Amino acid sequence: MRDIKTIPPTISIINYLASRGYKIVLFTYHTEVKFEFSNIHLIQLKKKPYPIGLLKRIAAKIYFHLKFYRFLFKHKHAVNIIWLGAPDVIGIYGFKGAIKVVYQFHELEQHRFNSCRKADYLVVPEENRGWITYFLAKLKTKPLLLPNIPNYGGFNISEDKEITALKNMGKITVLYSGLIDNKKRSLKELVKAFDFLPAKYVLVIIPSFVKVRNDLEDLKKYVKSLNLSGRVVFLNSRMPPNHLNTIAAADIGIGFYSATSLNNVYAAPNRLYEFVNFGTLLILPDFPAFKALSGVFPYAVNVTDISNPREISVIIEDIMLNINKQKNHYLHLKRLKGTMNILQEM
Template sequence: MENKEIVIVHKTSVSDYPPLLAFIRYLNKNNYKIHLILGFEKGNLIEELNSLCYKVHLTDIKPSSNKFLYWLTIRNTFWKIINKNQYQEKLIWIPSADTTLALGKKLLSLNYVLNLYELFDYAPRYLKGLEKYAKNAKLVICSNLDRANILRVWWKLPTTPEVILNKPYSDISERNLPLTDELLKLLEPVKDKKKIIYQGVLFPERELDGICRCINQSEDFALIIMGKETEYLKKLKIICPSIIHIPFVAPPYHLHVTSHADIGILTYDHSSLNNIFCAPNKVWEFSNFGIPMIGNDIPGLINTIDANRMGECIDFNREDRVSKTLHSILENYTEYSRNAKLFYSSYNYDHELDQIMQKL
């Protein structure tokens, strides 16, 4: 890519998309002139984004229950910014399906990259709507090779989409990083226990009931759940009253909490191909700290956690297996931890991105 200038158009917030933050950091380090058009931002990340980007257009358009009106506002506002700044003459990078569909058909005449973090088989209208944008994009990018090949088949693409794995672009890797007084107070009661962490969305399809029952009967382990409070979390707290709940912590500071954990939990049910061929940021966040993992028995986790021997994958609905696996992780802790670190360093983000950017 000769002209190192790029316009990233994103209708929500970067803090909800850690892989997008990694990409922006990569671009900044490699002297790209970054123009960022953004819906809104949470926490203090806007300060970092202002320092990384040449220009941030923060529109402060929040999601609304009236989706039609919300998308219309995004479309009108974003196109005004694109036209006023003559961004239609530059390379546009779109890191989400929603933004692509909200921008609409006018996008088809521009030079753009479609960067998709999901498979969308659970949302057929998205899948159908995105096809023409994928066929017309300069490049399509997915978050793992399984998803890239599946989308190639579904959309009959002439080539397999490129892959950028969801590795953070960060050198934070020390364990037990400093925490705020509030977080230290929350973790104080479990400081002498083995801390198991789950970070992510809290819905029944994450099937955490079994692990909660197991930990409720154990003196050795504590469960930390980091994420927005939901009805499902309330149910889990009834099963296991000792759960320590940490609400949303804006990236990258959430990694300070992760650094205090001993074991990481990853789980997705079998309700979609998007789930079973998952590409969790958390695999990278845990492996960065050398934290062994327990995943459930789906291909996306078996092919990363099991295949690299950085933990074990089991059926979380079998409580006898959960208990055995927790103790097995402790017995093999050094090996799993070392392998997790090796996995983390096996993907050279700069090298892989350099190869992709040269194609533009």
């Protein structure tokens, strides 16, 4: 793997298998995760994270492959299973021999279907994705289901002073933390929604470290064009798991995915579990799986038409107007959190 941070839910699986006595060799470009089990052998190629930039990434990939195959050919007789966290190990199916390959299919990307068919076992994060992949990729067996649950065991929340400062000013904080892709995340619609909200509502945006075109700069220009510069706050990116401090402090969380692909419509966002884990109310698109979830966990999980700024503003205000109902239904939130903890406690 390129980097083991909080890749859902790889860390939980590694710990679970180790607890059952399996010998695990974790071969990764970089990780900051510490493992307690003595039967987990960590091979970390670099002390710094996977680089940013095309040429640097190509060089890193070549280096990774050289090291990986040198290790594999030397220890092939002792390897029973290879678990791939990404489909970027070139040639693995030609060299694996009798070794079984488990492919963790994170994203519903149709150009990866060939890799799905070649794998001995396929793991997906969401049930609908499993069925879609089963039929469209023409698999012989149904994929295994492993929920997209992050692993932040041992992380202690500390104060996010920037969010605290906003709250001390009487602001209601609505948080979007993630990829800045205006088309795939409906971020301009989200910003426009604040045109319909009272001044006490503030949108806090924390960009991920992944840059998509010039979307961040474009979004800032859009905010300025609407005269919302005082209502939309851009904070610096947070390296996981430090972003959890902000998630825990916000009043409302945003998990938007535009209907631009099957991957988005049947998204399995780890943000869902992150917001829920810290009791932060969440707004998601009105896609089938999220609608079902909002019915089971009302007030904790909310859905709306994210293509309509007015509808977004309505759900934001409705959440805060019904905050007492939300508190009465906090048990729903705890039930969802309980399901989330199953893997982390294995």
